[in-house]
Every structure is written in structure tokens, then in C-alpha cells.
Amino acid sequence: MKKLAIIGSGDLGQLIAYHAMHDKQFEVVGFFDDFAETNSFVNTIQVLGKISDIETEYNQGAFDVIICGIGYNHLSFREKLYNDLHNKVEFATIIHSSCYVDASCRIGKGVFMLPGSVLDLNTVIDDNVVINVSCTIAHDSKVGAHTFISPSVAIAGFVSIGIRCNIGINTTIIDNIEIVSDVQTGGGTVVNKNILNKGLYVGNPHRFIR
Numbered sequence: 145m146k147k148l149a150i151i152g153s154g155d156l157g158q159l160i161a162y163h164a165m166h167d168k169q170f171e172v173v174g175f176f177d178d179f180a181e182t183n184s185f186v187n188t189i190q191v192l193g194k195i196s197d198i199e200t201e202y203n204q205g206a207f208d209v210i211i212c213g214i215g216y217n218h219l220s221f222r223e224k225l226y227n228d229l230h231n232k233v234e235f236a237t238i239i240h241s242s243c244y245v246d247a248s249c250r251i252g253k254g255v256f257m258l259p260g261s262v263l264d265l266n267t268v269i270d271d272n273v274v275i276n277v278s279c280t281i282a283h284d285s286k287v288g289a290h291t292f293i294s295p296s297v298a299i300a301g302f303v304s305i306g307i308r309c310n311i312g313i314n315t316t317i318i319d320n321i322e323i324v325s326d327v328q329t330g331g332g333t334v335v336n337k338n339i340l341n342k343g344l345y346v347g348n349p350h351r352f353i354r
């Protein structure tokens with residue numbers, strides 16, 4: 145079983161640790177966190193060091209693969225960490241065993257997929273994406289790198305979502321829609337036309353709020 149380290153010991157980091165262990169996919173060996181004391185414990189898991197220690201610890205064999213536990217409030221930082229590290233350390237892809245992922249899908253490195261989500265024919269999930277519980281991503285759709293998909297998001301066929309998007313809980317996106325990078329949607333948003341400018345959108349049908 146590969147040894148997994150997680151960047152960030154907050155809520156998302158702890159959630160990743162929980163599922164990676166309970167789904168028996170990885171041995172979780174520790175967190176890297178600039179805001180936690182090195183060698184302290186978070187839910188029985190040791191803090192191995194700061195972010196600047198990651199490369200050294202990897203080269204010394206402390207872990208085999210790593211994944212980012214930085215969530216939707218800091219997507220640019222999530223992106224920066226991935227870009228800084230992915231050529232130096234191996235990133236894990238964690239897909240909970242309860243998910244259905246069609247064999248035709250392409251899934252990048254650093255992706256975390258929580259229980260009960262479905263990826264249908266030819267979907268593409270780029271690097272460093274989080275797909276939360278009970279999402280449906282229908283055929284031929286694409287999710288760009290560093291994007292966070294909240295629980296119960298429904299994405300129809302031939303949808304394209306840019307990078308660093310934060311798609312709120314229960315958002316529905318109809319088929320053939322393009323959403324550019326840096327878009328956020330509120331809970332329950334219904335996207336029925338392309339979103340071609342970054343910003344925050346809410347409502348049914350969606351409207352720009354800022």
C-alpha cells in the first residue's frame with residue numbers, strides 16, 4: 145500500500161485522510177502544514193513538516209505520493225502548490241471505490257473524488273480537481289484543473305468548465321455549456337447559458353452578482 149501525505153491538515157485534508165484510509169487505498173503517513181506544529185498530531189495523523197519540507201521528505205522516503213487538501217477558499221494557492229510541486233513529487237489520484245468512472249474517462253493527477261460520484265463516457269477531469277459526494281458528470285464533459293465541485297452538482301453532456309472554478313452545492317449545468325475560468329456558483333444555481341466572464345453567479349436561471 146502506498147504511503148500518502150496530504151498538504152493541509154484542515155477540513156479537506158482530514159476528509160481526504162479519512163476516505164483514503166477507510167477505503168483502504170493508502171496508508172496515510174502525515175500532513176504538511178505551515179500553520180500546524182511539526183510533529184504534532186491531527187486526528188492521530190502526524191504533521192510531518194512545513195510545505196517547504198515536502199521535497200526533502202519525499203526524497204528521504206517519508207511518503208510515496210501526495211495530494212492537496214487546500215479547499216475552495218484558496219484555489220489560486222491550490223494551483224500554485226500543484227504547479228510548484230508536481231515535477232518534484234508524485235501526486236496521488238484518489239477515487240473512492242463507490243464512484244462509477246467509465247473506462248473512457250481521463251483523470252489527471254492530484255484529483256480527489258469523494259463517495260458516490262459518477263463520470264460517464266469520455267469525461268475529462270484535469271489535474272488537482274476535487275469532485276465532492278454524489279456528483280454526476282455526464283458524457284463528453286470536461287472539468288479544468290484546480291476546480292472544486294461541491295456535493296450533488298449535476299453536469300450534463302458536452303459541458304466545459306475552466307480552471308479554478310468553485311461550483312456550489314447542487315448546481316445544475318445543462319448540456320453544451322461553456323463556463324470560463326475563475327467562475328463561482330452559489331448553491332442551487334441553474335446554468336442554462338454559457339458563462340463567459342469570471343465572477344460569482346447565483347439563481348435559476350443564473351445571474352451575475354459580482
Ligand SMILES: CC(=O)SCCNC(=O)CCNC(=O)[C@H](O)C(C)(C)COP(=O)(O)OP(=O)(O)OC[C@H]1O[C@@H](n2cnc3c(N)ncnc32)[C@H](O)[C@@H]1OP(=O)(O)O
Pocket residue numbers: 276294295311312313329330331332333344345346347353
Ligand atoms: C462539503 C461542502 O460543504 S463543500 C461546500 C459547499 N458550499 C457551497 O456550495 C456554498 C455555496 N454558497 C452560496 O450559495 C453563498 O450564498 C454565495 C457564495 C453564493 C454568496 O454568499 P455571500 O457572498 O455571503 O452573498 P450574500 O449572502 O450576501 O448574497 C448576495 C445576494 O445573492 C443571493 N444569494 C446568495 N446565495 C444564493 C443562492 N445560493 N441562490 C440564490 N441567491 C443567492 C442573496 O439572496 C443576495 O441577494 P440580494 O442582494 O438580492 O439580497
